[in-house]
Amino acid sequence: MSDKLNVLIVEDEELARDLLKSYLKDHPQINLLGECENGFEGVQKINELKPDLVFLDIQMPKITGFEMLQLLDHKPEIIFTTAYDQFALKAFEFNAVDYLLKPFSKDRLLTAIDKVASRVANQENNAEKLERLSEFSTGRYLDRVVVKDRHKISIILTGQIRYIESLDDYVMLYTEDGRHMKQKTMKFFETNLDPNDFIRIHRSYIVNVAHIAEIQQYEKESYLVILKDKTKLKVSKSGYKNLKDTLNF
Known part of the structure; x- marks a missing residue:
C-alpha cells in the first residue's frame, strides 16, 4: 500500500x-x-x-x-x-x-x-x-429520504411514500410515481419516521396512514390494509394493535 x-x-x-x-x-x-x-x-x-x-x-x-x-x-x-x-x-x-x-x-x-x-x-x-x-439521526423525524439508482440520485419527501416493504438488508419504497430501493433496515425507518404518520403493520410492511382507504377483515383475526390505489397489504396481530393504538378505533 x-x-x-x-x-x-x-x-x-x-x-x-x-x-x-x-x-x-x-x-x-x-x-x-x-x-x-x-x-x-x-x-x-x-x-x-x-x-x-x-x-x-x-x-x-x-x-x-x-x-x-x-x-x-x-x-x-x-x-x-x-x-x-x-x-x-x-x-x-x-x-x-x-x-x-x-x-x-x-x-x-x-x-x-x-x-x-x-x-x-x-x-x-x-x-x-x-x-x-x-445511520446517524439528528433527533428529528425524517422528512425526506435520499436514494440512488445507478447514476441518478432522487430526494423523496416522506409524504410521497405510500408504503415500505422489507427486502432483507434493503427496503423498497413505494411512492406515488414509482418505487425505489434503499439499503436500510425496516428498523431504521420504524425508528426515524413519525409514528403518527407511518405504522408498522407487519414485519414486511410500514404504511403511510394518509394512504389507507380501509382495514378489512378476511378471516378470523386476519386483516388487510387496503390503500387508496387498491394495494392490499397483510396485517399481523401486532400490526393490528399498532393500527388501533394510532388510529383510535
Missing part, C-alpha cells in the same frame, strides 16, 4: 475548500485527488476515485453530509468539517475519525490526519463504521 493518503474534499464553501487545500498542500502524506462543492458530486467522485479519506461538510445544499454517506459504494475514512457543533458528540459516537469545527487551525487538522493514518495503517474495517455514521 502507498504511504500517501488519497484525499477528497466535499465542501460547498469555496473559501473553506481553499483553506483546506492550503493546509494540505505541503503535507508529505497527502495526495489531494480533487474537490466537490455538493453531495451529489461527492457521491460520484468518491465511488469513482475511491479516496482513503474525505473531508466532509455536514450542512450542504441538495443533500447533507450524512445523507451522502448513505449513498456510497466505496467506504472512506471521514473527517467532518462544519460550522455547527450540535452534531459533534453524535459524530464521534458514530465513528467519524474526527470533527473539525470551523474555524480550525492547521495543527488541529494535522492531528486529525494522524488519526486517519493510524487507522489506515492498521487496516481497520471501515465499512461497518461508515454504516453506523450513515
